Amino acid sequence: MITGRYSRIRMPRIEIYTQPGCPYCVRALRLLEQKGTAFTEIRALHGTAERAEARERSGGRTTVPQIFIDGRHIGGCDDIMALDRAGKLDPLLHAA
Template identity: 60%
Template sequence: MATVEIYTTPLCPYCVRAKRLLEKKGVDFIEIDLWQEPGRREEMVRRAAGRRTVPQIFINGQAMGGSDDLHALDAAGKLDPLLAQDGEGARRGSA
């Protein structure tokens, strides 16, 4: 299964929406809470090619964008194949 990482903040409804979709699909993910680890925001911005909003979602290290992007991939039938690719093994919780 793919390694999925998601940068979030606790009060972000888009973060909740993205995590719900991943959970519905049975995907374990690494959640990086930027309120608990504010020093990682610049890491997120760098990895996301300048995007500063949350969530930012990465599948096997590749930037997927935010919640709307994730749902669009799912609607187009492109998310499941990405999630099926081998990654380094994800786990739920803080990285």
């Protein structure tokens, strides 16, 4: 018989608005994949409701990717890369 305590580990909800062919989107997606984290990719082509949603949620930013962790706007590719270099991304991705 196996006994022990099991704790629920809550993984943060990660959403990334992207556009096909965008090298910054590919780079940000690759980083998230390398981190082994689950995320939702939202295709946000120019002129779509998804792109308008990304712009509204990000405070008016018109570029992709736009990345959100638990509803908090992280920014774009350069922003997530900077968080990773500073050692601040992993705690956001593995918040319990």
